[in-house]
Amino acid sequence: MQLSALQQALQAYLAGASDRPPAELLEQLQGSAALGAADGLRIYHNAYRARLLAVLREDFPALQQWLGTESFEQLALAYLAAWPPRHFSLRWLGEKLPEFIAGYVAEPQLSPLRELATLEWAFTLAFDAADAEVLSAADMACLPAEDWVSLRSSLAPSVNWLQLQYNTLALWKAAKDGEPLPELIRLPDACSCLVWRHDLLCRYRSLEPDEATALRSFVGGESFSGLCAALLPHHGEQAPLQAAVWLRQWVSDGLLVRLKAGA
Amino acid sequence: MSMRTTLGFGLGLRSEYYQQILEQRPAVDWFEVISENYLVDGGKALYFLDAIKEHYPLVMHGVSLSIGGAHALDLDYLRRLRKLADRVRPQWVSDHLCWSRDSAHQLHDLLPLPFTEESLRHVAERVHVVQDILERPLVLENVSAYLQWKSSCMSESQFLARLSQMTGCELLLDVNNVYVSSRNQGFDPWQFILELPRERIRQIHLAGHSDYGQYLIDTHDAPIADPVWALYGKALSHLGPTATLIERDDHFPPLDELLAELEQARTLADQALSAEPCS
Numbered sequence: 001m002q003l004s005a006l007q008q009a010l011q012a013y014l015a016g017a018s019d020r021p022p023a024e025l026l027e028q029l030q031g032s033a034a035l036g037a038a039d040g041l042r043i044y045h046n047a048y049r050a051r052l053l054a055v056l057r058e059d060f061p062a063l064q065q066w067l068g069t070e071s072f073e074q075l076a077l078a079y080l081a082a083w084p085p086r087h088f089s090l091r092w093l094g095e096k097l098p099e100f101i102a103g104y105v106a107e108p109q110l111s112p113l114r115e116l117a118t119l120e121w122a123f124t125l126a127f128d129a130a131d132a133e134v135l136s137a138a139d140m141a142c143l144p145a146e147d148w149v150s151l152r153s154s155l156a157p158s159v160n161w162l163q164l165q166y167n168t169l170a171l172w173k174a175a176k177d178g179e180p181l182p183e184l185i186r187l188p189d190a191c192s193c194l195v196w197r198h199d200l201l202c203r204y205r206s207l208e209p210d211e212a213t214a215l216r217s218f219v220g221g222e223s224f225s226g227l228c229a230a231l232l233p234h235h236g237e238q239a240p241l242q243a244a245v246w247l248r249q250w251v252s253d254g255l256l257v258r259l260k261a262g263a
Numbered sequence: 264m265s266m267r268t269t270l271g272f273g274l275g276l277r278s279e280y281y282q283q284i285l286e287q288r289p290a291v292d293w294f295e296v297i298s299e300n301y302l303v304d305g306g307k308a309l310y311f312l313d314a315i316k317e318h319y320p321l322v323m324h325g326v327s328l329s330i331g332g333a334h335a336l337d338l339d340y341l342r343r344l345r346k347l348a349d350r351v352r353p354q355w356v357s358d359h360l361c362w363s364r365d366s367a368h369q370l371h372d373l374l375p376l377p378f379t380e381e382s383l384r385h386v387a388e389r390v391h392v393v394q395d396i397l398e399r400p401l402v403l404e405n406v407s408a409y410l411q412w413k414s415s416c417m418s419e420s421q422f423l424a425r426l427s428q429m430t431g432c433e434l435l436l437d438v439n440n441v442y443v444s445s446r447n448q449g450f451d452p453w454q455f456i457l458e459l460p461r462e463r464i465r466q467i468h469l470a471g472h473s474d475y476g477q478y479l480i481d482t483h484d485a486p487i488a489d490p491v492w493a494l495y496g497k498a499l500s501h502l503g504p505t506a507t508l509i510e511r512d513d514h515f516p517p518l519d520e521l522l523a524e525l526e527q528a529r530t531l532a533d534q535a536l537s538a539e540p541c542s
Contacts, residue, residue, distance in 0.1 A: 003381055004333035006412065010374065011365050030413045032449045035478040040409035040447070043480065044372060051371055085369040088327035088340050089299045131305035158305070200307045 001028055010044075015084055017077075019045040052080055052093060059094045060120045062175035063113070078104060091128070094121060112166045112184055119168050122160035122195035126202045129158035134198070135256045140248075151224040153256040159196040169193060169206060198254030205253065210234065214246055219256070270320055270354060270466075270506040272525050272532075279515045281311040288318060289522055293354070295508050298325040301351075302343050312351065321353050322466070322508075324435075327369070328358035330393065330403065331376040331386050334366040341396045348397060355465055357402035357435045360386070360423060377412035378422040383429070390430040402465050404435035405455075407443040407472075407481035418450070420458035427463045434459060436505075437468035438495045439487065443479045452494055461502045469495060469528065470510040484513035486524060492531060499535040507532065 001009070009025045021041045031037035056076045057064055064072040083096045098117040105113060134156050143151065155161070167185045174181050192212035195204045207215065218227050224243065231239035250256050271292030276284075278300075283289075294315060301312050315321070327340060348356055361373040376382045393401050403426070405419055417425075423434055436459060445452035469492075471485030487495075487509070499505060507528050511521060 001414070002333075003331075003377065003379075003385060006377060006414075007333050007362055007365060007374075011368065011370060014370055014372075015368065028413055030411045030415075032411075032447065034449055035409060035447045037410060039478075043409040043478075044374070047372060048370060085371060086367060088337065088364075088369060089302060090371055091303070128303035128306035128308065131309070197306060200310055 010041075013041065014045055014048045015081075017081065049077070049080075052076075052085065052090075055090045055093045056097070059124050060097065060117060062120055062172045062181075063116050065175040066113075066116060066171065066181055075101070075104060091124070094124065097121065112168065115162075115164060115166055115168045116171060119162060119164070119172055119193070119195070122162060123202050123204075125160055126158045126195050126197045129197060132156045132158070132257050134254045135251050135258050136254075137248075137251055139258070140251055149223065149225040152221060152259040153219055153250075154259055155219045156196060156198075156255055156257050158198075159194055159255055162193045162195065163190045164193050164206070165190050169204065194253075194255065196253075196255060203253070211246055214243070215250060215255075218247075218250075221259075269504045270322070272529055273322070273506065273508040274521055274525060275324075275508065275510040275512070276312075276315065276321075277511070277515065278308065278311070280518050281307075281315070283518050285311070285314055285318075287518075289518060291319065291522070291525065293320040293322060293506070293508075295322045295324045295510075296351070296353075298323045298344055298347060298356070299327055301347055302340075316351060321351050322506075323348060323351060323353040323356045325356070325358040326371075326373070327363060328393065329361070329363040330358060330389050330401075331360065331382060332362040332364055333385070334364060336389055336392055338396075341393060345396055345398075348399075355402050355433070356397055356399060357404055357466065359406050360403045360419070360426070361406045373406040375406060375408040375410060375412070375419070376422075378415040378417045378419055379412075380416070383422060383425060387426055387429045390426065390432050394430065394432070400431055400433050402433040402435050404437050404468065405440050405444075406437075407440040407447075407479075409447055409478070409480075411448055418455065418458060419444070420455045424458055424460050424463075427460055432463075433465040434463050435466045435468060436464050436498065436502075437470070438498055439468065439470045439472055439491050440481060442488075442491050442494055443472050443481045447478045453497065456494075456498050456501065464502055464505060467495065467498065467502075467505050467507045468510055469507060470512075482513065483510050486520075487527075492527070495528070496531050496535040499532050500538055504532070504536060 006028055013021055013025055019042050021038050026037050029037035053073060053076050067075065079097055079100045082100055085093050098114050098121055101114045101117055102110060135153060165187060167187060171181050192207040193204060214227060217230055228240045228243045231243055235242045273293035273295055274291050276294040276296045296312060300308050303309065359373045362376060363370050363372055363374060390401055405423060426432060427434060441452045441455050469487050470483045471487050473480045473482045509521060509524055
């Protein structure tokens with residue numbers, strides 16, 4: 001058998017569900033007194049699953065706690081069969097898990113399960129997203145008054161903006177703290193939640209609807225003066241103050257990257 | 264005894280120890296980094312990599328090259344590896360003599376090759392390509408194996424020796440892997456080491472394994488076993504001073520325990536190198 005055929009045969013065995021080696025693969029192998037060919041193959045077969053399951057457990061701890069170890073493992077094995085690893089780094093192994101869940105379970109579990117997986121994956125994305133020079137309080141202090149009017153920003157590359165329909169953040173936080181998970185509740189209104197990295201640490205925060213609207217408008221290209229104008233109908237003469245309070249918060253959170261004039 | 268200079272005694276850089284390394288600057292001569300952990304856009308890993316490289320020499324050690332794979336080489340991966348090497352300026356870049364994927368799917372394991380003339384030609388051709396892209400010799404490591412192909416017509420060490428002669432690649436002798444494979448496959452580990460061209464051995468790996476009685480598994484989760492220490496001492500007497508690195512990838516102990524193990528390697532090396540050369 002040629003090199004490519006040998007490798008295909010071993011690959012098919014390792015990625016397959018059964019650890020019973022096919023006869024045509026065994027024929028190509030030489031066992032020893034210490035380790036027979038079939039036992040040697042099973043070591044690789046077990047190691048493949050163990051390694052990948054360990055990565056998924058690490059990336060989706062809250063999902064595992066919610067489902068329980070056994071159901072999580074069933075989900076993970078079904079996922080790996082449908083989406084075997086394609087990237088050279090195991091860091092990307094779980095990328096399609098939220099999407100896979102959509103075809104794996106039915107409602108009413110589907111939506112909250114997928115939402116929790118999406119939230120956990122957002123932390124993985126934020127962890128090693130591109131670095132950026134975010135606007136700092138010191139930058140703002142040096143900003144000449146005339147530049148405030150035209151100040152425009154975008155979100156830092158690590159920011160993931162999620163719309164949560166359930167109390168997923170509370171579930172995630174309880175799992176992280178090693179506490180029993182609270183009852184699943186559907187929120188009266190969808191809630192904006194940001195997951196990002198600042199000073200090397202992953203962070204998260206939910207936003208009230210009016211702050212979410214303001215931030216979306218500001219990072220969508222609106223200038224600071226435009227933001228103040230947009231807040232006028234609701235906030236009246238307090239609009240500039242409210243805009244400044246939010247802007248200070250966003251800067252202190254490390255969410256914003258300044259757009260240069262003309263960008 | 265060879266008079267070549269070596270990097271000395273190093274540890275595998277793992278995130279568990281980042282902060283402590285920067286704060287305490289332990290007496291480690293160099294660190295080896297897993298290349299794939301740093302092929303990312305940003306964040307903590309790259310931050311600590313940049314900080315630690317200011318204080319220690321680094322070596323890049325990859326696990327995804329799949330130099331023996333029948334698939335096409337992943338040129339995107341190689342370009343990113345090259346870019347990382349330009350950033351890190353490592354002493355050398357290593358990976359394993361193995362295959363780990365097909366054209367689409369990754370197995371994330373270090374699978375042994377059949378040691379045939381066909382494999383040798385195939386791997387040699389790919390080593391040339393990799394060395395052209397990296398603009399440096401590739402350093403290749405022997406792996407722990409739990410299977411052997413009937414079609415092999417030479418040993419892994421003979422294969423590595425010929426590969427090195429054909430391509431100019433250098434070798435990373437993993438003493439623990441030699442021991443694990445020798446127990447699993449019933450060959451003489453000392454013969455394996457003797458078959459390698461000693462002038463091509465750039466580095467040595469040491470690590471712990473798990474003993475299942477009949478066979479061993481290379482788990483990197485325990486202290487180095489006594490027979491591996493013994494083989495290391497004998498290997499050093501034969502090779503002369505050689506950069507030595509201890510790997511730990513699970514059940515991470517306090518850093519001090521790894522430093523003590525590194526000290527044990529230094530002591531053993533002193534003894535081995537002051538004794539009569541072994542051949």
